[in-house]
Amino acid sequence: MAETKHFLADKVVLITGAARNLGAIVATEFASHGARLAIVDRQFTDEAEKRAETLNRGPGRAAHFVGDVSDPTQITAVVKRVVDTFGPVDVLINNAGPFALDPFLKLRVEDWDFVMNSNVRAIYLFAQQVAPGMNERGWGRILNIAAGSAFLRNHSVYGLAKAAVMFLTETLALELKPGVTVNAIAPGQIAESAPDISAYDPTFVERALRITPTGRLVARADIARMMVELCSPAFDMVTGMTLPMDGGARLPRF
Amino acid sequence: MTTRPLTGKVALVTASSRFTGAALAAALARAGAQTAIHYYRSPDEAEALVEKLHAEGLEASAFGADGEKPDELRHMADEIIQRYGGVDILVNNLGPYTDTPFLRLPEAQWDWILDATLKAAYLLTQKFAPGMIERGWGRVINISAASAFIRSHSIHGLAKAALIYLTEALAVELAPSVTVNAIAPGQIEDSELIDQIDPTYKRTLREESPLRRLVTRQEIAEMILLLCAGPFMSVTGQTIRMDAGWTVPRWEYRIGAVEWKEDS
Numbered sequence: 116m117a118e119t120k121h122f123l124a125d126k127v128v129l130i131t132g133a134a135r136n137l138g139a140i141v142a143t144e145f146a147s148h149g150a151r152l153a154i155v156d157r158q159f160t161d162e163a164e165k166r167a168e169t170l171n172r173g174p175g176r177a178a179h180f181v182g183d184v185s186d187p188t189q190i191t192a193v194v195k196r197v198v199d200t201f202g203p204v205d206v207l208i209n210n211a212g213p214f215a216l217d218p219f220l221k222l223r224v225e226d227w228d229f230v231m232n233s234n235v236r237a238i239y240l241f242a243q244q245v246a247p248g249m250n251e252r253g254w255g256r257i258l259n260i261a262a263g264s265a266f267l268r269n270h271s272v273y274g275l276a277k278a279a280v281m282f283l284t285e286t287l288a289l290e291l292k293p294g295v296t297v298n299a300i301a302p303g304q305i306a307e308s309a310p311d312i313s314a315y316d317p318t319f320v321e322r323a324l325r326i327t328p329t330g331r332l333v334a335r336a337d338i339a340r341m342m343v344e345l346c347s348p349a350f351d352m353v354t355g356m357t358l359p360m361d362g363g364a365r366l367p368r369f
Numbered sequence: 370m371t372t373r374p375l376t377g378k379v380a381l382v383t384a385s386s387r388f389t390g391a392a393l394a395a396a397l398a399r400a401g402a403q404t405a406i407h408y409y410r411s412p413d414e415a416e417a418l419v420e421k422l423h424a425e426g427l428e429a430s431a432f433g434a435d436g437e438k439p440d441e442l443r444h445m446a447d448e449i450i451q452r453y454g455g456v457d458i459l460v461n462n463l464g465p466y467t468d469t470p471f472l473r474l475p476e477a478q479w480d481w482i483l484d485a486t487l488k489a490a491y492l493l494t495q496k497f498a499p500g501m502i503e504r505g506w507g508r509v510i511n512i513s514a515a516s517a518f519i520r521s522h523s524i525h526g527l528a529k530a531a532l533i534y535l536t537e538a539l540a541v542e543l544a545p546s547v548t549v550n551a552i553a554p555g556q557i558e559d560s561e562l563i564d565q566i567d568p569t570y571k572r573t574l575r576e577e578s579p580l581r582r583l584v585t586r587q588e589i590a591e592m593i594l595l596l597c598a599g600p601f602m603s604v605t606g607q608t609i610r611m612d613a614g615w616t617v618p619r620w621e622y623r624i625g626a627v628e629w630k631e632d633s
Contacts, residue, residue, distance in 0.1 A: 222491075
């Protein structure tokens with residue numbers, strides 16, 4: 116059995132966009148170390164409900180909170196419900212990150228707003244709600260999900276939003292008190308999502324693997340484990356960092 | 370004889386009724402461009418600038434729009450296209466300031482700064498770039514700021530950094546006929562707004578800058594004219610820092626502050 120990370124026992128972890136995909140795997144990983152998970156998403160399927168039941172039979176706890184992070188009033192409301200259920204938030208994981216790839220000349224302003232507000236504005240609004248408590252208690256972690264797209268310039272408003280996530284990670288790191296750190300992970304193409312992409316670009320995975328020195332795409336479990344490590348004492352002196360997890364794909368070469 | 374290298378071109382500078390924007394618009398008009406002056410709260414200053422340029426025999430007119438409202442920006446763009454047929458040189462200068470820390474920043478201010486600085490640039494480019502591409506020449510010049518390179522100017526820094534990202538993304542998207550570049554000025558010498566808040570601020574920055582000076586509005590204006598000229602045909606997606614070296618990373622070792630002991 117994998118080693119239990121005792122530093123997460125009974126910690127309250129609020130994670131957004133975690134009804135499925137990466138967020139669900141991260142929530143499961145944190146719960147396996149005894150954390151209490153407040154899982155926020157716009158909607159929850161039966162499969163998500165079953166996953167939460169399973170988590171509640173293990174060392175951790177999990178509860179679902181419906182909320183749309185692009186809407187500031189829903190952010191305030193959802194944090195209040197989370198605190199009422201579990202108590203103050205120790206770890207905030209900003210994982211919700213909707214996507215739009217239309218070129219800027221064609222991008223609808225509504226899509227700009229939704230992508231920017233969900234990926235970027237939500238981080239600062241959640242931080243406003245939970246960071247003062249972390250500062251007071253002297254310990255806290257804010258973890259953001261950037262993306263390899265942040266380092267590219269042809270992924271439209273998604274890349275722009277993820278680059279802004281990196282900026283916000285650095286500024287919030289300056290604003291918080293000692294003991295509270297803010298870091299981000301920038302995954303490359305995630306292995307489990309590759310089939311969706313292959314459906315419209317059959318060459319994508321092969322091309323991605325060719326530039327990836329580690330020889331495979333990053334898996335959701337890789338990211339989940341790294342997020343747990345970022346909460347460990349080993350990372351007490353690391354803040355404002357964006358950690359690329361792309362297997363070296365972005366290293367310059369010709 | 371005065372040469373007017375931008376004769377036949379149309380320029381728009383956002384937020385150009387006064388301050389730095391007015392200096393940029395005047396320089397473009399004096400270089401021969403038919404120049405659209407954008408204002409929001411200061412129609413009188415905009416009209417005064419237009420009259421001044423007319424008196425010099427130059428072509429300029431003023432257009433009003435709230436930079437935070439997509440509909441007003443689009444309407445203004447249509448008015449400019451109707452009047453001049455399009456815009457060849459778009460200078461996105463609009464960029465309000467606040468450095469309220471994120472943990473205290475009201476949501477309305479987040480939206481205001483980000484919409485005026487970043488979203489307006491994207492929306493105006495969306496309106497004018499198709500015409501530039503059709504005519505086979507265009508320049509988009511975004512006014513970023515040295516705040517983009519530090520992490521203590523809150524949403525202003527974030528918006529100006531995102532504007533650099535947008536500059537690079539649009540450079541890819543609008544190639545090959547249109548170039549997109551940015552200028553990131555440090556504190557501007559002849560901007561007086563800061564003096565009322567902190568009269569020592571500019572002196573401190575001058576002393577902290579390797580070149581011991583601050584950039585002037587005129588220097589920024591001249592850089593814009595250069596970005597429209599021949600040598601910059603092969604330059605796109607770049608941000609030119611005009612900050613007298615202020616953002617170059619460095620850390621002073623104060624030799625003499627510690628006692629050095631020689632090995633015996």
